Structure formats: C-alpha cells, structure tokens
Amino acid sequence: RHGDRAPTEYxxxxxxKxxxxxxxxxxxxxxxxxxxxxxxxGSFFRKRYNHILHETYNVNDTYVRTSYIDRTLASAQSNLAGLYPPTEQNRAQPNIKFQDIPIHMVDMDNDELIWNTENCAKYTTLxxxxxxxxxxxxxMNTTATVQKEVSEFAGYSTFKRIIYDILFIDLANALVVLSPTAKDGEIEVRISELYNLPLPEWTKPYYPQPLKNLYLFEEFITAAGTNELQRLSAGPLLKEIxxxxxxxxxxxxxxxxxxYIYSAHDNNVVEMLQTLKVFNGILVPYASAILIELRNKSDEYFITVSYKNSTELDPYLLQLPGCDALCPLDSFVELTKPIIPDDLTTECTExxxxxxxxxxxxxxxxxxxxHLGVHPVTNNLKDPQVHLSQWNISHSQPYWW
Incomplete structure (x- = not known):
C-alpha cells in the first residue's frame, strides 16, 4: 500500500477543507x-533481498508496477530510493544523488491488475x-440511525463511508508508529500529534466507532465478500504472480x-488477503506489504506468504488454510486455482x-x-423492525454503537 497521504476529499x-x-x-x-x-x-527490502539484487539497478533484477495514481507512484519512488541507495557510480556524478529506476503504470481503463474491478461489468453486478x-x-438497517445522524453533522445529503477516512486522516497512519495492540484512543492522540487537527465535537459518539466498523464492512469486507468477487478482484494479480x-x-x-513490486492501495491488499483466506479484519496501515516469496529447499520449491504491516516490525508469516506456512509450490497453485480467472476479459462480460x-x-x-458480531440465524432480515431480534446484535455489544 502507498504511504501516508492527505485525505482524498473533504x-x-x-x-x-x-x-x-x-x-x-x-x-x-x-x-x-x-x-x-x-x-x-525499501531499505528493509534491500536487506532482505540483497542476495538476489545488484547494488546498481539492473533490468534483470527488479520490475515495478503502480496504479495510475500519484501517491502510489510517489510511494514506489521513495521505496526504490531505499532499495537502491546511491552507489560509487552515483558519487562520480555529485549532482545526481539517486538511482533512476523505471516504474511502469497502465491507465485505469486498461489496468487488469490493480484497477481491474472498475472495468469489470460482472464484478459490478455481483x-x-x-x-x-x-x-x-x-x-445497513442496524446502522441506519448512525448513518443519518453522521450525514446531517457532516453536511451530506446521503451517507458516505469515506467520512471515516477523512475524520481520522487515516487511522492506519498511526498504526505504523504504535504497537499493533494500540487502542483507538491512543491512535487518535497520536494522529493529533502528527497533524495537530482536533476533530469536531460532534464526532465523539461516532469516531472511531461505530464508523470504523461500518467503513471496514462497506469498503473492504463487502468488496471481496464472495469467492467470485475475489476471483475478479485479486485473482488477476495472483495469476500473474x-x-x-x-x-x-x-x-x-x-x-x-x-x-516484482506492485505499488497499490489498501483495497488491493485486503482483496489479496481475503482471496488467500488470511485477512484478520484489521484496516491496512500505510506502507503495508504482502510478501509472496519463492523458496528452494533441497531442490524442492515452496511459497511463503508474509504480511508486513509496519515499517518498524518484521513481517508476520501467514499460514494459508489447507497448507503449511512453508507451502509446496504445487500445493499453492492447486489451492488457489478456484480463484484464478482463465480469461479476465471473457469472465467480466459473462x-x-x-x-x-x-x-x-x-x-x-x-x-x-x-469481528463485527453479525451471526445470521434466519433468511428474513429485510424488515428493519426485526433485525435486532433475528441477529445476535444488541446495544450491549460494542460493534455499532
């Protein structure tokens, strides 16, 4: 994921604003x-992959791809500055204090790896x-009152989930400098230290909760909520990998x-984690990375998947359901086969x-x-008058209120 940024809107x-x-x-x-x-x-990646990279950039070493967005491109540039620091060759050219490395990008209308869901009719329908x-x-019924009240305070005619991202100027920013077990209150304090922008008084009953869970549900869990959605979202990138x-x-x-480095967005990270069945339901911090690595042990090939969700901590080794943490390559391929699209263009028009x-x-x-306390026990939940009794959600549970 790209690094810390300004809000995308107000x-x-x-x-x-x-x-x-x-x-x-x-x-x-x-x-x-x-x-x-x-x-x-980038400096971490240099230490981790120094044995397979030249000191000076070589086209046979590294390939970098970003989305068609300024912040992912700028993040890739900063990452590469750490991955390929100046060398003796640069020192011979004192006015050039960096290695110039190609970064590839595809416009949104033709991007089948990072922005692919925007151009897939089947994904939109599903x-x-x-x-x-x-x-x-x-x-939606359970949170209708919250959505209405927040919209009125914010000045929206209809609720927009992006309000959470704007209010905390992204919670994930603080997670990179705090312990992963930091409480929401601690995170909010840290954000104030970073930006010195106190939140309006009206936000106290809603921020960070219940807006945090509503944002998590709407923006991320739902976007890759089924195997078919996962196949059309993260599937193409996983296929290339x-x-x-x-x-x-x-x-x-x-x-x-x-x-191979792909500089993308939090939704791309979540979609990949959901597709691999290892998403823990926690918002993705800035500059997080999924490391999918090929390993050779006694002439046998394995895949490991790690999640680096902090610039200060080592990656967490993940274990995919149905395989060991050190997953044989053939097993990994077989395990992921159901969520790999055969032909994305064809599937998107189905x-x-x-x-x-x-x-x-x-x-x-x-x-x-x-994570959210939603336990379906009936198929008749469209009536907002019955939802609380039909689902194990109550005002005593700290999920939405």
Missing part, C-alpha cells in the same frame, strides 16, 4: 511521512447482488528477474444469473461473525 462541513492551508501538496497526495515510510520499507443479501441489509513464479522455476522467465441469492463466503462470513 466533507461539506469539514473545518479542514482549505487545501492550501492544511494540505499543501494537494488532496490525496503522498506526505513527507509517507515518503519516509516507504524509504524505510457486488450489487451481494448488497441485496440478508447479511448486508442487516448491517503465479505465472512469473512458475516461469522462474522452469527457467523460462525473461528477463530472469528476482523481484452474464450473472438473475434472481439467485448471494451471501458472504469465507473469510468474509467469519469476519462478520467474529
């Missing part, structure tokens, strides 16, 4: 903090149907690179069966139950 009653005064680089742009975060990550599910409607990995093993990868009921699948269903 709400109508936002006291900090003066872009020139509060966000001198512009809305959505990478901040100085974000630059530092990715420089640290997401619409999922939002008609009992589970989704239950959450597996293809490059198999080519590396077979000796057919050309150029024979050792490192018609979706109308009238079929869609429900959240693993891991989204588990997240609803274990």
């Amino acid at each position: 709400y109508p009653n936002d006291p900090y 003066d872009e020139g005064k509060y966000w001198p680089r512009g809305f959505g742009q990478l901040s100085y903090i974000g630059e530092e975060q990715h420089f640290k990550q 997401l619409t149907y999922l939002k008609e599910s009992d589970e989704y409607l239950c959450v 597996i293809s490059n990995t198999q080519a590396k093993v077979n000796g057919t990868l050309s150029p024979d690179r050792g490192l 018609e979706v069966v109308a009238g079929q009921e869609y429900h959240f699948e693993i891991p989204a269903a588990d997240l609803l139950a274990n």
Whole structure:
C-alpha cells in the first residue's frame, strides 16, 4: 500500500477543507511521512533481498508496477530510493544523488491488475447482488440511525463511508508508529500529534466507532465478500504472480528477474488477503506489504506468504488454510486455482444469473461473525423492525454503537 497521504476529499462541513492551508501538496497526495515510510520499507527490502539484487539497478533484477495514481507512484519512488541507495557510480556524478529506476503504470481503463474491478461489468453486478443479501441489509438497517445522524453533522445529503477516512486522516497512519495492540484512543492522540487537527465535537459518539466498523464492512469486507468477487478482484494479480513464479522455476522467465513490486492501495491488499483466506479484519496501515516469496529447499520449491504491516516490525508469516506456512509450490497453485480467472476479459462480460441469492463466503462470513458480531440465524432480515431480534446484535455489544 502507498504511504501516508492527505485525505482524498473533504466533507461539506469539514473545518479542514482549505487545501492550501492544511494540505499543501494537494488532496490525496503522498506526505513527507509517507515518503519516509516507504524509504524505510525499501531499505528493509534491500536487506532482505540483497542476495538476489545488484547494488546498481539492473533490468534483470527488479520490475515495478503502480496504479495510475500519484501517491502510489510517489510511494514506489521513495521505496526504490531505499532499495537502491546511491552507489560509487552515483558519487562520480555529485549532482545526481539517486538511482533512476523505471516504474511502469497502465491507465485505469486498461489496468487488469490493480484497477481491474472498475472495468469489470460482472464484478459490478455481483457486488450489487451481494448488497441485496440478508447479511448486508442487516448491517445497513442496524446502522441506519448512525448513518443519518453522521450525514446531517457532516453536511451530506446521503451517507458516505469515506467520512471515516477523512475524520481520522487515516487511522492506519498511526498504526505504523504504535504497537499493533494500540487502542483507538491512543491512535487518535497520536494522529493529533502528527497533524495537530482536533476533530469536531460532534464526532465523539461516532469516531472511531461505530464508523470504523461500518467503513471496514462497506469498503473492504463487502468488496471481496464472495469467492467470485475475489476471483475478479485479486485473482488477476495472483495469476500473474503465479505465472512469473512458475516461469522462474522452469527457467523460462525473461528477463530472469528476482523481484516484482506492485505499488497499490489498501483495497488491493485486503482483496489479496481475503482471496488467500488470511485477512484478520484489521484496516491496512500505510506502507503495508504482502510478501509472496519463492523458496528452494533441497531442490524442492515452496511459497511463503508474509504480511508486513509496519515499517518498524518484521513481517508476520501467514499460514494459508489447507497448507503449511512453508507451502509446496504445487500445493499453492492447486489451492488457489478456484480463484484464478482463465480469461479476465471473457469472465467480466459473462452474464450473472438473475434472481439467485448471494451471501458472504469465507473469510468474509467469519469476519462478520467474529469481528463485527453479525451471526445470521434466519433468511428474513429485510424488515428493519426485526433485525435486532433475528441477529445476535444488541446495544450491549460494542460493534455499532
């Protein structure tokens, strides 16, 4: 994920909507903090992968791809500054204090790896149907009052989930400098220290909770809430990763690179974690990275998946359901086969069966139950008058109130 940034937009009653005064680089742009975060990550990657990289950039070493957004491009530049620090060759050119490294990007209309869901009609239709599910409607009914009140305070005519991101100027920013067990109150204090922008008084009953869970549910859990949505969102990128990995093993990868870097967004990280069935339901901090690594042990090939969600801590080794943490490559390929699209263009134009009921699948269903306290026990949940009695949600549970 890109590093710390300014809010991408402001709400109508936002006291900090003066872009020139509060966000001198512009809305959505990478901040100085974000630059530092990715420089640290790049330095970490240099130590971790030094044995497979030249000191000076070589086209056969590294390939970098970003989304068509300024902050992911700037994050990649900062990351590469840490990954490829100046060398003796640079010192011979004192006016050039960095290594110039190509960064590749594709415009949004043609991006099939990072912005692919924006151009996939089938994904849009499936997401619409999922939002008609009992589970989704239950959450919307349960939070209807909160959404109405927040909209009125913020000046919205209808609720926008982005309000949470604006209010905390992204909670994940604080997570990189605090313990992973930091409480919301501690995080809010840290944000004030970073930006010195106290939140309006009206936000206290709603921020960080219940807006945090509503944002998590709507923006992330729902977006990859079924196997089909995962197949169309993270599936194409995972397909490219597996293809490059198999080519590396077979000796057919050309150029024979050792490192592929994709600079993207929090939704891309969550979609990949959900697709691999290892998402823990926690918002993705800035400059987080998923490390999918090929390992050779006694002439056998394995895949490990790690999650680095802090610039200060080592990555966490993850274990995919159905495989060991050190997962044989063949097993990894077989395990992920159901969520790898054969041909994305063809699948995105396929018609979706109308009238079929869609429900959240693993891991989204588990997240609803274990993280958000939503336990479906009936299929008749569209009536807002019955939702509290039909679902195990009550005012005593600290999920939405």
